[in-house]
Amino acid sequence: MLLPRIIPCLDVRHGRVVKGIRFLDLKDSGDPVELAAYYASSGADEVVWLDIVATVEDLKLATDLIAQARRKVDVPMTVGGGIRSLDHVEALLEAGADKVSINTYAVQNPAIISEVARRWGSQCMVVAIDARREGDHYQVYTHGGRQRTDWELGAWLKAAEESGAGEFLLTSMDRDGTQAGYDLPMLRFARERVRRPIIASGGAGTVAHLAEALRDGHDALLLASILHQGTLTVPGIKEALRQEGVLVRWPIL
Numbered sequence: 001m002l003l004p005r006i007i008p009c010l011d012v013r014h015g016r017v018v019k020g021i022r023f024l025d026l027k028d029s030g031d032p033v034e035l036a037a038y039y040a041s042s043g044a045d046e047v048v049w050l051d052i053v054a055t056v057e058d059l060k061l062a063t064d065l066i067a068q069a070r071r072k073v074d075v076p077m078t079v080g081g082g083i084r085s086l087d088h089v090e091a092l093l094e095a096g097a098d099k100v101s102i103n104t105y106a107v108q109n110p111a112i113i114s115e116v117a118r119r120w121g122s123q124c125m126v127v128a129i130d131a132r133r134e135g136d137h138y139q140v141y142t143h144g145g146r147q148r149t150d151w152e153l154g155a156w157l158k159a160a161e162e163s164g165a166g167e168f169l170l171t172s173m174d175r176d177g178t179q180a181g182y183d184l185p186m187l188r189f190a191r192e193r194v195r196r197p198i199i200a201s202g203g204a205g206t207v208a209h210l211a212e213a214l215r216d217g218h219d220a221l222l223l224a225s226i227l228h229q230g231t232l233t234v235p236g237i238k239e240a241l242r243q244e245g246v247l248v249r250w251p252i253l
Contacts, residue, residue, distance in 0.1 A: 003249045005220040006210075006234060007199060008039040008227050009048045012081070015065065017228065018052070029228035033065060037072035039227070043234045045249050046076045048101065048169065048199075048222060050128070052144050054082025055104045061088055063095040070096025078126055078169075089116055093124070101169055103128035104142040107149055107156070110163050117164030126199075127165040129156065131186065132173035138186055145173050153186070154193045161194045168194065169222065172202035177225050179205025182213045191217065207232065207240040214246050 010017045010032045017029040029035070036047050049069070051062060061082055070077065079092050080101025089100050106113055106127050116125045130145050131138045131153045138153035149156075157168065170190055172183035182203045190198055200213055201222035210221055226232045238248045 002219065003247050004214050005045040005199075006043075006237060006248065007046045007048055007220060007222050008035075008044050008234065009050065009201065009222045009224045010035055011224065012049060012051045012062070012065075013053050015062065033069045033072065035228070036069045036077070039234060040073040040075045043238060044075055046078065047073060048078045049080070049097075050101060051081025055084075055143060061091055063091050066092060066095040066097060080126070080128055080169075083112075086112070086115055086119065089120070093120065099124050099126050099167070101126040101128045103130065104147075106160065107140065107142050107151065110159065113160055113163035113165055117166065122164050122166035125165055126167045126169055127160045128169040128171070129153065129160075130171045130173050133186070138189065141173060153190065157190055157194045161196055165196055167197045167199065169199045169201055171222075175203030176201075178203055179209075179225055181205065181209040182218070182221075184213065184216055184218075187213070187218055188216070205231075207237055207244070210237065211241060211244045211246050214241070 012032045017032050017035055039047055066079055076098040078099040078101050079097035083089060083100060083102045084105050092100055102112060113125055113127060130141045140149045140151040140153055140156050141147060142149055172186050175183045180203050182200050187200050197220055199220040199222050200218045204210060204223050204226055213221055241248050
């Protein structure tokens, strides 16, 4: 049985980690290389690094920072933001990424999903999705939550999986940064429609929120605000989950 993954997320803007609420009011949270190394050394199962402005501002890939982090991080790294070609994917993998996360460009050009899966394997291809509730359904957004697409969440999940997505990183725009708990209804909706793993993102504020999500069947949890603000630590989270009777990956360091 695969045990749950506790995954710190680094939202990077112009070389610094930032975090806001519902994608707004971003505040500086530190150096991404040092934070990635710290989280990895303290027991994180993976690290996700997302450049949240590379696509919007058409920036170069920060391969130099990824390479620096790779030298200090000994857990899998998923890197996303600004990917617009197979050459970009190759550059990130050569810099040290284990997986790539593609959001906006995957919606604009779904063929990139199958091309990455065919060349490097579906396990390398993480499709990131930002979605929010609109009436009786969930709508997909791109460009860091700035642009509404024509895709309904369920339809996009199915299309991306059929194209070769090996994993999904699903962020609830309604819960992002609120620390009010994961959007369990949206996550259940997604899990009912695809077989590939889904990393739950948006809303973690307490250990109880994590335990609730894990007991609900979600086995990969993304964390940002509660870690960057020092509210909780990875070892503290894992120990608390164990005390709650929730199995997690060990050892922690």
